[in-house]
Every structure is written in C-alpha cells, then in structure tokens.
Amino acid sequence: MSGPHWWRHRFRGCGYRLTFPRQAILELLSKTSKHLSAKEIYSAVHKIYPAIGLTTIYRTLDLLVQMGLLKKFDFGDGQSRYELASGIKKNHHHHLVCVKCGKIIDYDDFVKEEIELVKKVEEALSKKYNFEIKDHKIQFYGICSKCK
Amino acid sequence: MSGPHWWRHRFRGCGYRLTFPRQAILELLSKTSKHLSAKEIYSAVHKIYPAIGLTTIYRTLDLLVQMGLLKKFDFGDGQSRYELASGIKKNHHHHLVCVKCGKIIDYDDFVKEEIELVKKVEEALSKKYNFEIKDHKIQFYGICSKCK
DNA sequence: GTCTCTGCAAACGTTTTGCAGGCAA
DNA sequence: TTGCCTGCAAAACGTTTGCAGAGAC
Numbered sequence: 001m002s003g004p005h006w007w008r009h010r011f012r013g014c015g016y017r018l019t020f021p022r023q024a025i026l027e028l029l030s031k032t033s034k035h036l037s038a039k040e041i042y043s044a045v046h047k048i049y050p051a052i053g054l055t056t057i058y059r060t061l062d063l064l065v066q067m068g069l070l071k072k073f074d075f076g077d078g079q080s081r082y083e084l085a086s087g088i089k090k091n092h093h094h095h096l097v098c099v100k101c102g103k104i105i106d107y108d109d110f111v112k113e114e115i116e117l118v119k120k121v122e123e124a125l126s127k128k129y130n131f132e133i134k135d136h137k138i139q140f141y142g143i144c145s146k147c148k
Numbered sequence: 149m150s151g152p153h154w155w156r157h158r159f160r161g162c163g164y165r166l167t168f169p170r171q172a173i174l175e176l177l178s179k180t181s182k183h184l185s186a187k188e189i190y191s192a193v194h195k196i197y198p199a200i201g202l203t204t205i206y207r208t209l210d211l212l213v214q215m216g217l218l219k220k221f222d223f224g225d226g227q228s229r230y231e232l233a234s235g236i237k238k239n240h241h242h243h244l245v246c247v248k249c250g251k252i253i254d255y256d257d258f259v260k261e262e263i264e265l266v267k268k269v270e271e272a273l274s275k276k277y278n279f280e281i282k283d284h285k286i287q288f289y290g291i292c293s294k295c296k
Numbered sequence: 297g298t299c300t301c302t303g304c305a306a307a308c309g310t311t312t313t314g315c316a317g318g319c320a321a
Numbered sequence: 322t323t324g325c326c327t328g329c330a331a332a333a334c335g336t337t338t339g340c341a342g343a344g345a346c
Binding site: 017039 | 321
C-alpha cells in the first residue's frame with residue numbers, strides 16, 4: 001500500500017499524473033509520524049526541491065485528501081494538519097491534544113471498542129438520517145504532563 | 149443555568165463584567181440550535197445593536213469559550229462555529245457533518261454508550277500519558293440525503 | 297474614579313485564485 | 322502534442338492586535 005509504483009497506479013486510476021511534488025509529499029508523510037502543516041510540508045519539500053511553490057502544496061494536499069490518501073485535521077492552532085490515511089502504512093488511531101502547548105499524542109487504546117461503537121453509531125445514523133457516512137474523527141483535549 | 153441573573157453572577161465570579169454585547173451573544177446562542185460562525189453572530193447581534201464591532205464578537209466568543217459557557221467547533225468550512233456548552237440548556241450530543249453542503253445534524257443516539265466508552269478511554273489515557281483530560285469531540289462525516 | 301471593555305482601523309497568517317508557461321503521458 | 326500540472330503574484334478570507342475613548346461597577 002505504498003511506494004511510487006502503487007502511487008502511480010492509484011493516480012492513473014483517477015486520471016491524474018504522478019509528478020515530483022506529489023511523490024515528494026507522499027514520501028515525506030510516509031516517513032514521519034508527525035502531523036504536519038502545509039507550511040511545514042513546504043519547508044521540508046523545499047529542501048530537496050527548491051522550485052516548489054506553496055500553492056502546489058495546498059493543491060496537492062487537497063487532491064490527496066480527496067483521493068483518500070491523506071486525512072486533514074484541525075487541532076485548533078489556526079492551520080490544517082495532515083497525515084497519511086489509516087490503512088496506508090498507518091494504523092487506526094485517534095488524537096490527544098494539549099490545549100496549552102499544542103502537543104499531539106496518537107493513541108490506539110480501546111480502538112477495538114471504539115470501532116465497534118462507531119460501527120453501531122454509523123449504522124443507526126445512516127438509517128435514521130439517510131446519511132452516507134464516510135469517516136469520523138475523535139479527539140480528546142486536555143493538559144499534558146509537562147504543562148500541568 | 150441561564151438568564152441574565154445567572155450570567156451576571158457567573159461573570160462576577162471571574163472578575164468580569166456583564167455588558168450588553170456579552171449578554172446579547174449569550175441570549176442569541178441560547179435561543180438557537182444552530183452552530184453559528186462569528187460573522188453570523190455579528191450579523192444577528194448587529195440587528196438589535198448596530199454599534200457592535202466584529203472584534204468584540206471574537207473577543208467575547210474567546211472569553212465565553214474560556215469560561216466554559218460555549219464550545220468552539222471546526223466543521224471544515226474554514227471558520228469556527230460556536231454553540232452553548234452541554235449542561236447550559238443543551239443536552240450532550242455530537243455532530244454529523246455533510247461534506248458536500250455543510251449541513252450539520254446534532255445526534256444523541258448511543259450517547260449513553262459513547263459516554264461510557266469515553267470515560268474508559270479518558271481514564272486509560274490520563275494514566276498512560278499523565279494527561280489531564282478536559283473535553284472531547286466526536287464527529288461523523290458523510291453525505292446527507294439531499295446531496296446523495 | 298477606576299479599570300475593564302469596546303470599536304475602529306490596520307495588520308496578520310493561512311489559504312485560494314488567475315494566468316502564463318512547463319512537463320507527464 | 323495534448324491538456325494536466327505548476328509557480329508566481331496578488332487577492333481573499335477569517336482572525337488578531339494597538340490604541341484611544343466609553344461604560345460597568
């Protein structure tokens with residue numbers, strides 16, 4: 001579920017092209033466990049490909065989110081953050097956000113139970129509201145050990 | 149848990165003053181079940197108090213969130229949205245967001261089970277990461293009946 | 297009267313758009 | 322060769338800040 005070959009295939013399947021910026025962004029997010037912002041991604045890619053523009057970063061991120069390869073998050077710091085979607089090299093997890101310093105912890109405790117409940121809720125909501133549910137986000141907010 | 153009297157008391161307790169803009173914003177959010185943005189709140193308050201400035205709206209919303217009277221949400225439409233906190237005239241609920249038209253449905257199915265699981269997760273995370281957990285947000289994303 | 301609160305204007309940072317040129321297929 | 326993709330510049334947008342005056346207590 002990763003690497004240039006698979007990506008090319010995935011892009012072709014949607015009628016898109018595999019270009020250097022797209023590949024670079026996917027590779028970067030494959031290698032990190034952080035939740036990077038557009039600017040951080042720009043800085044990192046800029047180091048290996050100085051010709052890149054911020055606009056391309058934004059457009060590429062939108063595309064990858066739309067293709068289901070990335071997930072977009074808002075942790076309340078005024079900018080969107082991105083990570084590889086679950087299943088694409090990453091395990092299912094949720095986030096624990098420190099409201100003081102912005103630190104984010106990925107946790108996967110009780111994920112089994114969560115998934116079970118989420119399934120039940122999704123089924124009930126789909127029926128009750130005739131909604132086609134695609135995704136969910138669960139976040140906990142608090143104060144981390146350092147900030148206490 | 150509402151009304152000018154209770155509010156005044158609550159403000160005084162924190163060393164704040166109960167002013168017209170603060171009262172108007174609280175009253176507005178008490179009366180609606182919608183998830184209003186700063187601009188929408190501005191427009192609504194502006195009708196009964198044309199002297200109000202957008203700045204005041206933002207500052208007041210921040211204050212009310214910090215006091216625990218409001219909750220701030222991001223539904224992915226590029227602006228923050230606000231509603232009365234649970235317990236202040238509102239029942240505990242979560243959100244179902246249409247990614248096409250932005251429609252938001254408040255649901256409270258399985259809230260009992262959710263709260264139970266949330267408690268378990270909170271306990272586990274508090275211990276494991278030494279985190280003081282204050283809040284959580286759960287959102288489902290999908291496509292509503294009209295947009296299908 | 298004190299000190300908080302407010303409105304205005306301007307600034308700020310992130311994200312989006314228009315357009316001409318570049319490059320994958 | 323085609324037309325998707327890119328970079329630049331500029332604009333748009335939500336939000337924040339500085340400051341002088343107004344108003345709650």
